[in-house]
Amino acid sequence: MKKKVIVGMSGGVDSSVAALLLKEQGYEVVGLFMKNWEDDDTDEYCPAKQDLIDAAAVADKIGIELEAVNFSKEYKERVFANFLEEYSAGRTPNPDILCNSEIKFKAFLDHAMALGGDLMATGHYAQVREKNGLFQLMKADDGTKDQSYFLYRLNQAQLSKTLFPLGHLLKREIRDIARRAGLPTSEKKDSTGICFIGERPFQEFLSRYLPRAPGEIQTPEGKVVGQHHGLMYYTMGQRQGLGIGGSKDSNGEPWFVAGKDMQRNVLIVVQGHDHPLLLNDGLIADNLHWIAGEEPKTHWVYAAKTRYRQPDAPCEIDRLDSGTAEIRFGHKQWAITPGQSVVVYESNVCLGGGIITSAL
Ligand SMILES: Nc1ncnc2c1ncn2[C@@H]1O[C@H](COP(=O)(O)OP(=O)(O)OP(=O)(O)O)[C@@H](O)[C@H]1O
Known part of the structure; x- marks a missing residue:
């Protein structure tokens, strides 16, 4: 009997090709589109509506069913709450990592099993191998696209149910496959950034959830060189957007964020990329x-x-x-x-x- 695979279809070219390859390999394939963020429909920065239309067009072309599911409640509770907590503590979180372990490979996986799936699949660039009874997560063959970094929180149970059909292919091969098969997403631009933030202005977005607390920008010696908008908006090594170009007796080298003093609400900056x-x-x-x-x-x-x-x-x-x-x-x-x-x-x-x- 054919194994049934539920494939995460985002409306992008990668997951379109993942679904196509699984179908060609003889699996019974069902696409599943998830919506993880609620203001999608009214929001100019979040193209979820178009993505669902694209995923549906691809499913139609391949000849598979497409289901949709809404995990925005789970996303808020399991990913976004932690994201806000981390930012308010002055850290720079990576919500895509938690999204993988909590949503894509947990809520999604549970749903896939409830749909009668034997396995799930995504268009991630990574590979799974079984060795001596253990499932290993391996880098993708296309080193420039490898996404194993984002998947390091997956466990044995999750990996044992997962297929990554693109793991042994190069990105340009993916586009070629999509073109040859006439998939409507073959020329679609790759998505960038954290899914719910997308292209929106980051400071404005974060200030909707966390209070702004402006303060001083200082050198490690305590000299005040500018004002910051709130420590949460800055990250280690940041160079752009500090607003401290020509401070007096500066050596002309660019400024970088080198620390945050959360207690005093002070952003610490240094000059020169290779400052100790x-x-x-x-x-x-x-x-x-x-x-x-x-x-x-x-x-x-x-x-x-x-x-x-x-x-x-x-x-x-x-x-x-x-x-x-x-x-x-x-x-x-x-x-x-x-x-x-x-x-x-x-x-x-x-x-x-x-x-x-x-x-x-
Ligand atoms: N909204 C979604 N619904 C279902 N699956 C998704 C969704 N977003 C992402 N995925 C799955 O997770 C994989 C990796 O997501 P990522 O955001 O890194 O996409 P990507 O590499 O740009 O791929 P794609 O071209 O398919 O969007 C996708 O290939 C897809 O299988």
Whole structure:
């Protein structure tokens, strides 16, 4: 009997091709479009309505059913609440990571099973492999598109039910496949940014939920060089939008955010990309999650990313106890950012990771 796969269709080209490939591989395929954000319909920045129309057109072309489901309540409770908490604590969260573990591979997976699915699938660029009874999350073959960083909080149960049909393909091959099959999304622009924020002005969006608390911008020595709009609007290493161009006796080098003093409501800035306060040997992370269900070895050479668009950096896990990890890098890392995730790899296998609490 044919296995039934429920594929997440976002109305983008990647998930369109994922659905097509699964159909060609002989699965019984059902598309599922989710809506995760409520003001979608009235909101100029959120193209959800058009995305659903596109997903429906693709499903029609491939000849599969498309269902829709609304997870906006789950999203608010399990992802957005944490997002606001993190910002109000001065950290820079990555809601797409929590969206994967809580919505796409939990609420969605449960729904997929309720629809009678044997498996679920998405158009993520990543791979799953079963080895010695364990499911491993692996990088995509297209290194420039690999999304395993966003998937490091998945567990064995989730991976055992998941297919990533694009994991062994290159992005340009995806567009070619879409064109050849005449999919209406073949030329659609890739989506960018966090799904519910999209292209909207970030400060205005956040100020709808969290009070603005302006304060001083200071150098590490305590010299006042400007005013900030609220610490939550800034992130480590940020260069644009500080509004402190030509401060007196500055050395002409650009300013970067190098810290937040939450108690005094002061934003700390330094001059020069390679200022020592922006370069760290290691970090502490908590909220750890290991995909195999057990901790990796300490004092072993791994590679890790402290942000998505970053080459892997050689590292060692020096200490793992009471839910925290201390990770040291072979070379100094730039602008390690509390709230972002550190994701650990052994070769092309993603082991898991945690949320950065501080740089060392
Ligand atoms: N609204 C949605 N409904 C159903 N599935 C979704 C939705 N948004 C994302 N997904 C699933 O998660 C995958 C990864 O999402 P991401 O936002 O990274 O999309 P993407 O890489 O731009 O892919 P696509 O081109 O399919 O939008 C998608 O390929 C799709 O399978």
